[in-house]
Amino acid sequence: MKLPAVLLRQRGLSRYLPLGLFLLGLALALPRWLTPPAPARFLPPPQTARLPAIPLLPAESRLLPNPRASAHSVSLAPLGDERIAAAWFAGSREGAADVSILFSIFDGHGWSEPRVAVERAAAQRASERRLRKLGNPVLWRDAGGTLHLWFVSVGYGGWAGSAINHVRSEDGGRHWSPPQRLITSPFWNLSTLVRGVPLPLADGGAALPVYHEFIAKHAEWLRLNAQGRIVDKLRLPGSNRLLQPTAAALDERQALVLLRDTGPAHRIHASRTADGGNHWQTSRATELPNPNAGIALLRLDDGRLLLAYNPQTSDRDRLALALSGDDGNTWSPPTLVEQGEAGAEFSYPALAQDDSSMIHLAYTWKRERIKHLRFSPQGLNGLHGLRELR
Helix, strand or coil: CCCCHHHHHHHHHHHHHHHHHHHHHHHHHHHHHHCCCCCCCECCCCCCCCCCCCCCCCCEEEECCCCCCEEEEEEEEEEECCEEEEEEEEECCCCCCCCEEEEEEECCCCECCCEEEEEHHHHHHHHCCCCCEEEEEEEEECCCCCEEEEEEEECCCCHHHEEEEEEEECCCCCCCCCCEECCCCCCCCCCCEECCCCEEECCCCEEEEEEECCCCCEEEEEEECCCCCEEEEEECCCCCCEEEEEEEECCCCCEEEEEEECCCCCEEEEEEECCCCCCCCCCEEEEEECCCCCCEEEECCCCCEEEEECCCCCCCCEEEEEEECCCCCCCCCCEEEEECCCCCCEEEEEEEECCCCCEEEEEEECCCEEEEEEECHHHHHCHHHCEECC
């Protein structure tokens, strides 16, 4: 039976319909690809003319409550009224199926009982994707008071197969939105991880430092709009074997990124931008040692930069702070804040400064708890006088 000519024409057209739709979508998107976004402007914290006039206090230290056997990778966010929020992942061990993202608030006197912000099985149901494990939360509060939480999830394989997810809270962390997966790569959207806190941008968006681990390791820079969608992405030049970038804005256009070294140099690396993150200098090794461990960078409200890191080329049994008064070109000798026996781990630090100028440092303590230190800017050179609070 011979088909009518009109049906033959329709069948022929339908064969090329998918290709036609693809080409149409490509044509509509092409102008956006060819036209880069307008240069970004950072929103660095306002700089005070001198150190705040607050009394010198001994640094206080606390162990955060943790209902699980293991705790790791804490992130801090100021909430106002001298309060600080923390998020970390906890479970029977790193990478286990029972790992959840926990959330707690420091009210100036102590930490609240942790509550689950993201639970793997619930996130799997909400995202309708297989989630094998969770990790690396990053907590941030925007200018409007919304709390943002990015975290890493893995569906198959190890951390190299990760994706970034985003949830938000409008009520200070009591309730969180369903997770949304960031689309960071056209190739199965795999191997983008997060660890560093974003920098706020003048347009209401944020610049999020991220990194890639599949086959080759390198650092990347995501620019997000006010709705949290990615508007630009670039790779930091010279960042081979470098992970977990942490950033500080120096002014509206300039920023410094420091990076973890997984290669043979065993040094923290640095890169700079002078145009809001559109272009970056080739990453170069500093004199600061790094034992392939996470670091944290914070621009204080007096203009100085504060770095938390492991001041050695191997192991993580010591944690230290260093200061820079010249935008990270030179650093003070390390001031130890924790030292333990061989094999002990004090790692993955996080830094924040509250609205009374008090500085907060939190970090992984022996993979069992998260430890929190609070001290004044004037106390940075006297941290040997820690007093333990129970």
